[in-house]
Amino acid sequence: MADVEILENTAIADVSIRVKAEGIEDLVEGIVLAFAKALGVNEKRLCLSRRIKFDFDDEKDLIIKIFDELIFFKDVYSEIFLRVKSLKINKSRVEILLKGLPVGQVGDLGADIKALSYHNLAIKKKNDLYEVVLTFDV
């Protein structure tokens, strides 16, 4: 299971998260969990599902595209996806079944995640271990 933590020493107005994962599947789960953590959401009862699939060039492209989808669902459908139910991934294609809930069923949401910034975006990989730092515009 990926380790996700909010970082304190960051630019003042944003939210930064570090994800540590073992293997690319774990990384994908960690990225989705990071979105939940950045929003401050910890709901367990997830009643919605959505499947996304796309091609990607590398890990950075994968991360950017996952957030693109998550932010899109939040803004256009008022749905927040917080967990990965199932995942198929190879070197250049991914298919993810996401679990989430309507925005209206979440309690106090706090700041909104509007975009993933490139500022301080760092992806370290050693053997199969990933460490990723993400900064969100809120």
Added chain:
Amino acid sequence: MIKAGFKLEKTGEAEFVLKGQSAVPIYFFATQDLIESMDDDVFFQAVNTANLPGLEERVCIMPDAHSGYGAPIGTVFAVDAEAGYISPGAIGFDINCGMRAIITNLTETEIRPYLESIVNKLYEYVPVGVGKKGFLKVSRLQLKNLVEKGVLYLVKTLGIGWAEDIEKIEENGSIVGADFSAVSKRAVERGLAQLGTLGSGNHYLEIQVVEKIHNLEKAKKFGISKKGQVMIMLHCGSRGFGHQICSDYLREFERKLDVYRIRVADHQLVCLPLSDPLAKDYLSAMSAAANFAFVNRETITHRIRQAFEKVLGKKAKDLGMELIYDVAHNIGKIEEHFTKKGKKKLLVHRKGATRSFPGQIVIIGGSMETGSYLLLGGEDSLYKSFASTAHGSGRTMSRAKAKRSIRGSDLLKKLKRRGIYIKAASFSGVAEEAGFAYKDINRVVCAVEKAGLSEPLVYLRPIGNIKG
């Protein structure tokens, strides 16, 4: 003085310069105490920004500056409008995040009995918070027309807003050159969903009263004549439409960096020459987002007027609810400026900075506790800061720390005891925006006055607020 390991030379009462670290000097328009309160990353980011290619003369940092993504919030620079480079990250995600000020003929005494009802009605009429949908449903074609023609289309064709508002909006609420075809499908979807929404975070709609008039003769020209007069201030931007445009183009710009062998210290500062088709597309898309934001603020103004009408039982015209001004603080604008080489067309990048041409209204929004200001653009801004000034009071504390310092519900109670009624979609959002998380706005305004960038006109005290 030394700050963050950099030596700053004092060149004026509220002016310091950092030289030798970058392609152009960096001017800080702030008093010493404000510079000392800036987080260190402001200086590293300012140096990164000042090393971008093609900059004209200088980079300007405003007194409310704090660290951002790539460039600090509170940064201004300019490039040649044809031969220069454009940087989406140095304009910001929230394209045309900006401010709007509306006057009324009401006094605090008159509005107090109705204040909670008005705030509650505003909360009902203006969608705020995460995932909230706009009340204005338009087709793709209508959205195209809105972002290409701006507020004029909204007023004349959709019948929303007042025609007399148009001339009181920067660029008459329509930046020329906007092109819907340069906007991605994803951005369009986000825009359709969020047109007519306020947003969340530090976006707000505030009812204020005139607390102090610094220059009555000049204030009267804008309909402000007495202490206690009620005003409304609005802070929001281009919502997901602008965010998606910035994200899309950051990605595309990054892919093209190697073509021009451009090296940037922070990939949020990726840039391309304006001669490149992708750069031209971004400029067109950015203009579309800017127009979206003008339209958004006019749409929300329509709802504000309706809310006042509903509660007070009078027409908005009879309540004197006139627009004073609407101005951007995240934008790239093509403007004529005097440089050392004479008059030149420049593309000015303003990120957390407000246009400040002499005599033009400037709106500097403070926190929901401390109040806001209207100012007038100053003459010195023309040659010091590409006609720019500050935009807010600047954060001094992270959101996480602010939330640990106070509970949102406690803050709301505290403010209510002070006579400030706030309706918010999120308690933690309120805590993040507590007054102690921001600089003292009076010091920021004092600094821009000392630097000659703008002069204070009116100080406004908040009495009611809605936020996401």
